[in-house]
Amino acid sequence: MRTRPRxxxxxxxxxxxxxxxxxxxxxxxxxxxxxxxxxxVGLASYHSQVREAQAEAAARHPVTARLAEDVPAGLETRxxxxxxxxxxxxxxxxTTTEVxxxxxxxxxxxxxxxxxxxxxxxxxxxxxxxxxxxxxxLVTATALPLVSALVWRGTLYVxxxxxxxxxxxEWQQVEPHWTRRxxx
Numbered sequence: 001m002r003t004r005p006r007x008x009x010x011x012x013x014x015x016x017x018x019x020x021x022x023x024x025x026x027x028x029x030x031x032x033x034x035x036x037x038x039x040x041v042g043l044a045s046y047h048s049q050v051r052e053a054q055a056e057a058a059a060r061h062p063v064t065a066r067l068a069e070d071v072p073a074g075l076e077t078r079x080x081x082x083x084x085x086x087x088x089x090x091x092x093x094x095t096t097t098e099v100x101x102x103x104x105x106x107x108x109x110x111x112x113x114x115x116x117x118x119x120x121x122x123x124x125x126x127x128x129x130x131x132x133x134x135x136x137x138l139v140t141a142t143a144l145p146l147v148s149a150l151v152w153r154g155t156l157y158v159x160x161x162x163x164x165x166x167x168x169x170e171w172q173q174v175e176p177h178w179t180r181r182x183x184x
């Protein structure tokens with residue numbers, strides 16, 4: 001015994017009903033496919049971030065600099081810009097960088113230099129690579145079902161509008177025969 005009637009043989013089934021049925025299956029498959037896609041995006045992002053962090057670590061080196069002046073304790077932020085100095089190749093260098101607030105002059109501060117001696121950010125850590133990968137995976141895992149739901153709702157809106165217009169046109173033809181009213 002069949003529990004579901006054959007969908008294709010139903011004489012009352014409209015073309016828009018068939019379109020709605022197939023679209024629902026396709027969008028459901030797209031939403032479910034979002035989970036493996038999110039995993040793939042997360043892994044690709046992680047490997048890319050790790051390679052970038054390794055390249056940064058190879059091209060940068062840490063230097064211990066000294067604060068040139070006292071840094072007052074910041075009430076609003078934990079880090080503040082301050083002038084630091086360091087000696088490299090017999091030359092004293094000076095720059096402004098972000099340091100923890102509340103330190104006195106002469107306190108050691110670790111800065112990172114590139115191959116040309118310019119101050120750069122510290123290389124990315126494994127934790128930052130993991131966080132970026134999780135973020136990318138979550139955005140992908142959320143975006144595909146969300147896009148599927150939005151396409152579904154938009155399609156239903158358009159199909160229902162078309163159905164209502166057709167029903168209204170058909171009613172305009174049938175209604176005078178049922179009510180014996182003359183069309184206006």
